[in-house]
Amino acid sequence: MTPIRIAFLGLTDAAVLVAAREKGFAQAEGVALDLMRDTSWATLRDRLVYGQVQAAHMLAPLAVAVTLGLSQQPCALSAPYKLNVNGNLIVMAPGFSAALEPGTSARLNDPLATAHDFATAIGLHHRKPIIGVVHRFSSHALVLRYFLASAGIDPDRDVVMRVLPPSLMVEAMRAGEIDGFTAGEPWGSAAIEAGLAEAVAASERLWQRGVEKVLTFRTDWMEANPDAVDALLRAMAKAALWCDDPANRAELAFLLAGPAYLDQPIALVERGLAGRIVARQGEPPVDLPDFLLFAREATPFPWQSQALWIYSQFVRWRMVKPSEASRAKAASVFRPDIYRRALADSDAPMPGASSKVEGALTSPLPIGAPRGAITLGPDRFFDGRKFDPDQIEAYLAGFERG
Known part of the structure; x- marks a missing residue:
């Protein structure tokens, strides 16, 4: 068994990690999963950056910010798997x-x-x-x-x-x-x-x-331990399918509500x-039927366009100066290549592209994929804008005009 310690916060969107441990998906992949609960994102960030844990349940923008050197100690982080959207x-x-x-x-x-x-x-x-x-x-x-x-x-x-x-x-x-x-x-x-x-x-x-939490590694650890990373991602994918199945909802709420995780009433969870x-x-x-998604519609796939949307907002709010180097660093945090490698022999949805125009879908859309087809769900922004990752300056200029 390969031991992997993951830091998390007590939130419903930690569900996939909890299910991977409690329902045996990690163990079945040869991973001895140890979940360490933190109270704040700052503490969780530091545990990952300083190597106290091998991975973390992390805010997607925080992973980008740490890699860009915006949040305490700079460190190259990689997110090859999205744990959820919305929520x-x-x-x-x-x-x-x-x-x-x-x-x-x-x-x-x-x-x-x-x-x-x-x-x-x-x-x-x-x-x-x-x-x-x-x-x-x-x-x-x-x-x-x-x-x-x-x-x-x-x-x-x-x-x-x-x-x-x-x-x-x-x-x-x-x-x-x-x-x-x-x-x-x-x-x-x-x-x-x-x-x-x-x-x-x-x-x-x-x-x-919209992108929310991601499974994040220090890039150097991820690249030095490919077999462990792949095994963990396979466990995550199986756990996510279990979490998204309405038949398992009551049991999942029971697991999450316990004192080791959320310590909140089951009905509330x-x-x-x-x-x-x-x-x-x-x-x-x-x-709100799409309030919190874990697996369906290729939820776990780490679209680099979503990392670039985060970067665009950092630029918009003057948190970072725009540059091609920063743009490339931000995009590199999301790692669809690792996702594809880990899940190549599974039935996991596998988009052929690594980026897309965000906000363009108003209804479900089947897309081609290396294996069959995937249906992507609506990804509309509330104001109807679209984000083209190849046109970030034009996207931001639209806000300045409006």
Whole structure:
């Protein structure tokens, strides 16, 4: 057995790692999987960079940021496998949410209108709203900036973003330290269940199938241990299929809810897995069938165009100066070549291309692949923009005009 230690945070989107260990998928591939729970993304990042763990359940933008030298100690990281897409909520205190569209289903289904309501609510608020984000370099923070800016809100001037670990968001709401937050499940639902918040937006409606967590390695370790990496990715692929099967949802919720992982009520965890989101305490759930995906529609495939979308947002918000070297480094973090190598003899979906135009699909689309066909799901951005990774300057210029 090959021992591999992986750092993770207590989030529903750690499901594939948990299933790989608890359901024996890793063991069947000869991997002795040891999962180490952390509280903050900063600690998890440091464990990986300094070699305390061999891999990590990591924010995709954080993997890019570390490789670009933007987040503490620079280190080349590689992400050959996506653990999930979507799965986050933006929630705000009821007092703030009162200025938004009163129907929570309408809010979630029309995020562009909700962003404009949010701008109005800021004007009515007694101070700049303080919004918790899990890390500066997170999909949560980047998508929140995108959402706010679509309504003319300057996220660096009109709101305060405060970095907090996801598991501490609910208590920060209770203490009045923040007015809302964006985080992965189950923490948004936990705040709603406690009557502290209401759902304002869901990531599934902001960027359908938007990149979220990735399985990340130090590049030097990954390249020195190809057999271990391939075995782990095979286990991940099998575990992801198990996680996406509705027949396994109750058991998966039970596993995740335990004290070793989330330590939260089973029913709360199952909401996120099922995409049945209670947007306001006491209301019936809103169905978001693509709220959290693990396997279907080639979810695990690490499209380099998604790494480049992250890079484009770093440039947009002046976190990095644009350069061809930085662009190439960002793209290199996502490793479809390793994914293809590891899963070459499996039935895993295997796109022939490594990049695509993000936001171009409004309905499911079958595409050609080396083995048969794959159906890709809609990947629309809420404002209808498309991101062509070969036209990053033109994409960013569109925001400047608009």
